[in-house]
Amino acid sequence: MRMIPITAAAALALLTGVASAQTPATPMSPRSPAPGATAPAPPRLAQNPLIQEDISNIGGTAVYGNDGQKIGSVSTVLMDPQSKKIDRLVVNSGGVLGVGGHRVALPVEGFAWDAEKGAFKLPETVASIKTMPEWVEGAETTATGSSPPARGEPRIPPAGAGDSTSR
16 A cells, blocks of 8 residues: 555656756856857858759749849740750749749840849849730740730741751
8 A cells, every 4th residue: 555655756756857857957048159160151042053954943943023023933944956955934923823824935045043032033024024925835936935926926937947948
């Protein structure tokens, strides 16, 4: 009979010791750096994905306009079949989770890299992007990469189409 109260008292003493070991004895204060320690390194700037060998990081990159507002993000990377170089980026503006947005193919030369934001910048605004012809995947493209051309605008054939000197 006497064994149960002694066991209970011992268990209570052990639990109290564990709980007191978890609380700090002194109040927490910010520690000063050790003498001779270096300051933390500044944040790393993001690298331009257009100059990297792996282009898989380009898709999904944010795109900002000249007014500082976010236009959208890069949804597709388009390549010139002859030169095998990236010549256009498709920017998806608006929509929810990439659905229902206005997609426009723009020449890669118009994109500037902002390393601090880790995003592309364009000399456009959201309103000007919305007025451009929409790019449709698999459709024949115009010289700007958008499809189809605006009404009343003549259709420009792809480079080399109907050219008899390129044989």
